[in-house]
Amino acid sequence: xxxxxxxxxxxxxxxxxxxxxxxxxxxxxxxxxxxxxxxxxxxxxxxxxxxxxxxxxxxxxxxxxxxxxxxxxxxxxxxxxxxxxxxxxxxxxxxxxxxxxxxxxxxxxxxxxxxxxxxxxxxxxxxxxxxxxxxxxxxxxxxxxxxxxxxxxxxxxxxxxxxxxxxxxxxxxxxxxxxxxxxxxxxxxxxxxxxxxxxxxxxxxxxxxxxxxxxxxxxxxxxxxxxxxxxxxxxxxxxxxxxxxxxxxxxxxxxxxxxxxxxxxxxxxxxxxxxxxxxxxxxxxxxxxxxxxxxxxxxxxxxxxxxxxxxxxxxxxxxxxxxxxxxxxx
Amino acid sequence: xxxxxxxxxxxxxxxxxxxxxxxxxxxxxxxxxxxxxxxxxxxxxxxxxxxxxxxxxxxxxxxxxxxxxxxxxxxxxxxxxxxxxxxxxxxxxxxxxxxxxxxxxxxxxxxxxxxxxxxxxxxxxxxxxxxxxxxxxxxxxxxxxxxxxxxxxxxxxxxxxxxxxxxxxxxxxxxxxxxxxxxxxxxxxxxxxxxxxxxxxxxxxxxxxxxxxxxxxxxxxxxxxxxxxxxxxxxxxxxxxxxxxx
Numbered sequence: 036x037x038x039x040x041x042x043x044x045x046x047x048x049x050x051x052x053x054x055x056x057x058x059x060x061x062x063x064x065x066x067x068x069x070x071x072x073x074x075x076x077x078x079x080x081x082x083x084x085x086x087x088x089x090x091x092x093x094x095x096x097x098x099x100x101x102x103x104x105x106x107x108x109x110x111x112x113x114x115x116x117x118x119x120x121x122x123x124x125x126x127x128x129x130x131x132x133x134x135x136x137x138x139x140x141x142x143x144x145x146x147x148x149x150x151x152x153x154x155x156x157x158x159x160x161x162x163x164x165x166x167x168x169x170x171x172x173x174x175x176x177x178x179x180x181x182x183x184x185x186x187x188x189x190x191x192x193x194x195x196x197x198x199x200x201x202x203x204x205x206x207x208x209x210x211x212x213x214x215x216x217x218x219x220x221x222x223x224x225x226x227x228x229x230x231x232x233x234x235x236x237x238x239x240x241x242x243x244x245x246x247x248x249x250x251x252x253x254x255x256x257x258x259x260x261x262x263x264x265x266x267x268x269x270x271x272x273x274x275x276x277x278x279x280x281x282x283x284x285x286x287x288x289x290x291x292x293x294x295x296x297x298x299x300x301x302x303x304x305x306x307x308x309x310x311x312x313x314x315x316x317x318x319x320x321x322x323x324x325x326x327x328x329x330x331x332x333x334x335x336x337x338x339x340x341x342x343x344x345x346x347x348x349x350x351x352x353x354x355x356x357x358x359x360x361x362x363x364x365x
Numbered sequence: 366x367x368x369x370x371x372x373x374x375x376x377x378x379x380x381x382x383x384x385x386x387x388x389x390x391x392x393x394x395x396x397x398x399x400x401x402x403x404x405x406x407x408x409x410x411x412x413x414x415x416x417x418x419x420x421x422x423x424x425x426x427x428x429x430x431x432x433x434x435x436x437x438x439x440x441x442x443x444x445x446x447x448x449x450x451x452x453x454x455x456x457x458x459x460x461x462x463x464x465x466x467x468x469x470x471x472x473x474x475x476x477x478x479x480x481x482x483x484x485x486x487x488x489x490x491x492x493x494x495x496x497x498x499x500x501x502x503x504x505x506x507x508x509x510x511x512x513x514x515x516x517x518x519x520x521x522x523x524x525x526x527x528x529x530x531x532x533x534x535x536x537x538x539x540x541x542x543x544x545x546x547x548x549x550x551x552x553x554x555x556x557x558x559x560x561x562x563x564x565x566x567x568x569x570x571x572x573x574x575x576x577x578x579x580x581x582x583x584x585x586x587x588x589x590x591x592x593x594x595x596x597x598x599x600x601x602x603x604x605x606x607x608x609x610x611x
Contacts, residue, residue, distance in 0.1 A: 068423040070579040071514035071553070172579065180513045180554045182573050233385050282423040282430035284387040304512040306425050314384030317435050339440060342385035346435045 047112025049162065051191045052146070053105065059168045059175040059185040060100040060159070063301055067172055074285065074301045075176040078260060078324035079157050081223065081349055082120035086161035088356045089117035089138045089212075091202045091364050097168055097175040099160040099187055103327060106160065106187075107148040114195065115140050115163035115204055116147065121155030121325060122220055136216025136356075138163070138204035138363060155224040156327040165196040177260070177302075206362040215355050222352075223325050227251065229335040230298075230319045232288065233342050237278070237310030241270035241290070244312060248336045252296055256328045260302035262289075263323055265332060269294055270312060280306040286315035286323070288334075298323050316342035318349040374403070374454055380447050382440045383430065386420075390429040390447055400427035401508055405584055406458045410450050419443070424584070425509045465585040467504055469609040470551070470566050471593040471601055472542050474500075478565035478598065481530075485544060485561050489524060497592055499524060500563075504587040505549050514553035514571050514580055516588065520544060533559035540565045542590070551588075553580070567593075567601040581606045 051057070060083060063076020077083035077100055087096050099106060105123070118125050118135045125133050126148045133139045141147065149158055168175045169183060177185040187193070238244055252265035269290050282305055289297045289309040298315055300323070315323050316337065326332050377394040390407065392400035408424040411431060418437035423430045433443050474497055475482035486496040503521035511517050520527075525547035534557060537543070541552040543560035552558060553571045570581050582588075589609040593601065 066421050067579065068421060069510060069584070071510035071512055072579060073512065180556065181571070181579070233382075236381050236383060236389065279426050279428075281389065281391075281425045281428040284384045284430065284432060286384055286386075305423065305510065306512070311383075314387075316384070317386040339382070339385055343435060343439065346385070350436050 045112060046197060047110060047114050047143070047164075047195045049114070049166075049193045049195055050109045050111070051107075051187050051189055051193070052109055053107035053148075054101070054187050054189055055104045056102045057104070057106045057187040058100050058102075058177060059097050059166065059187060061097050061175050062095055063176050064172050064174045064178070068282065068305050071305055072172065072178065072181070073303060073305065075178065075260070076174065076301050077159065077176075078300050079120055079159070079223070079321045081219070081318075081321035081353070082157070082159045082325075084353055085136065085219065085356050086117050086119040086159040088353060089119070089136065089360055090115050090161050090163040091138070091198065091200075091360060092161060092163060092165075096161065097166045098162075101149060101158045101160070103152065103156055105149055105151045106158070107146065109146050110141060110143065112143045112195075113140070114145070115202055117161050118149055118158055119161075119216075119219075120158040120223070121152035122224060123152050123158050124150040134209075134213060134216070136219060137209065137212045138202070138207060138360060140204045152327065154220070155325040156330075157324055162195050163202055164198045167194040167196055200364060203363050203365075206365070207360050208362070211359050212356075215352070215359060219352055223322055225322070227331045227333060228322050228326070229333040230322055231316040231337045231342055231345055232313040232319075232334045233316055233339060234336060235287070235311040235313045237274075238312045240272055240274035240276070240310045241312050242273045244270045246270050247288070247296070247312060247334055251331050251333055253331050254326050254328050255295075258328060260300055262297040262299045262303065263326060265296045265298070266294055267296070269296055272310065274310075278308050278310060280308045283307050283311055284314055286317065286320045287311045288313045288315065300324060316345055318342070318345035321349070375448070375451050378403075378451055380444045382444070385440070386435045387430055387432045388440055388443045388447065390431065392427045397427065402459055402462060403454075404429050406461070407447075407450060407454065409461060410454075410458060411447070416446075462585050465506075465583075465587065467587040467589055467609045468568075468582060468606045470542075470568055470588045470590045470606070471597065471604075472500070472564045472566050472590045473593050473595050473598045474542075474564040476595060478538075478595070479542070479563045481544075481561035482563040485527060485563055488527060496524075496563075501590045501592060504589050507582055507584050507586050507588065509584055510580065511550060511553075513556045515550050516553075516570070516580075516582055518549045518588065520547050520549045524549075527561060529559045530561065533557055534562075537562060538565065539571075540567060542566055565598060567598050567604060568606050569603045570606065
């Protein structure tokens with residue numbers, strides 16, 4: 036692939052050629068709950084952050100999130116991109132197979148195709164620079180009640196405002212990045228993961244709470260960005276006391292009826308009245324978001340110490356990516 | 366603030382770990398209005414600290430969910446922080462509430478825009494004129510905001526205990542004035558709902574432009590309904606909320 040210094044200052048345009056269920060994402064909207072506005076943003080924040088790190092973008096830059104499907108686009112200028120999250124086949128111009136979890140430079144006119152996930156559910160595609168897409172209340176993510184959808188549809192042309200500084204993907208240690216990518220994917224996309232769950236305040240409102248931690252659950256197709264829904268043998272709610280609506284964290288598990296467990300994602304409603312027997316640990320929400328419909332999951336009851344260790348491990352992995360691409364910015 | 370008051374607030378407040386990235390503060394005093402005011406006042410204090418480790422604080426009826434960054438801090442530190450805020454809490458922290466505004470809410474009751482108006486009146490054993498009179502002689506205090514941006518309020522005296530729809534409607538128009546249980550609300554945007562629809566307001570509660578504040582009201586503000594005709598509903602379409610003058 037080429038290195039064209041001059042291209043850093045000219046605006047490139049990405050044209051979406053094939054997309055279904057692909058949307059723009061970032062961290063979502065923080066602090067707007069008081070207006071009834073859901074958080075939203077990338078469901079797997081680990082892969083979202085990694086995608087931006089790998090192309091030297093600032094945290095919070097918009098990326099594409101492809102859910103369960105492939106994504107194809109054409110570039111009319113020189114560009115650098117990365118693909119993280121679910122495992123997929125990534126090709127340039129129909130043949131050149133390129134690795135995930137690495138910055139890739141492509142020349143003007145390139146056609147990039149990312150297959151539907153072979154493992155996992157959500158792929159993230161970051162482009163070096165800033166995607167010029169509509170923002171509302173500081174975020175590009177969906178806010179349908181307020182009239183902003185965030186879907187990338189075929190034919191859409193997305194200008195990429197170039198980054199101020201040059202970036203040289205070829206200077207990165209490819210072997211190191213490959214091994215970091217393997218570690219990340221093996222963690223994120225584990226078959227039948229046992230997601231770490233911290234016990235919740237209403238654990239005692241259920242009988243046979245142990246079922247939550249011994250049974251296996253299968254994700255059902257009614258899942259969306261509000262929550263991933265699973266079927267299996269659940270604990271039984273025995274205490275029917277009404278709970279006054281309150282806000283509950285992202286990652287909360289709800290059991291609305293026997294046989295169904297919902298793991299709440301970032302599109303969750305602001306307030307809810309269901310009891311919460313457990314909460315998926317913050318670092319594990321990334322893994323929750325990578326489970327595809329039809330795939331199985333387990334839950335493992337842990338204490339705050341183990342949850343904290345998981346968060347710190349994820350941060351260390353992201354820090355390793357940051358370090359591995361340092362030479363690209365020099 | 367006296368020491369007894371301080372210790373009583375601490376005693377009537379629970380601060381619970383809620384997952385590994387949030388803490389729930391629950392006000393369990395006997396007076397629901399006082400619990401609500403404390404939840405919203407304490408949330409304001411936490412917000413005013415501008416701590417990088419605190420992501421958000423959301424007060425509802427009698428709770429605050431405080432979400433924190435588990436990389437930057439730990440639950441026990443956030444709980445200790447809340448305990449300190451509670452210990453220093455005093456009447457001055459509730460002064461903001463005196464600035465609450467009362468807005469006039471034009472409402473067309475019944476008919477096509479309020480299909481549940483008559484069933485609600487008969488469920489409450491009131492004739493239609495009485496129901497309108499009760500709804501239009503009460504200041505509804507906005508407690509918090511529903512998912513779509515609609516204000517959530519307690520209902521007027523004698524209008525509580527209402528059943529929800531046996532099966533939720535898939536589409537309730539934005540501006541619908543709704544009742545359910547002991548609550549009163551306005552649908553800010555068109556959405557599914559199991560609440561009983563008694564009328565519609567043409568007033569603009571939501572600013573969709575993204576330029577200004579998303580909502581025309583804040584928790585603590587009050588809504589005072591007044592009746593308008595179906596014709597006025599069109600004339601007043603999308604009119605900004607204005608303050609109620611007696």
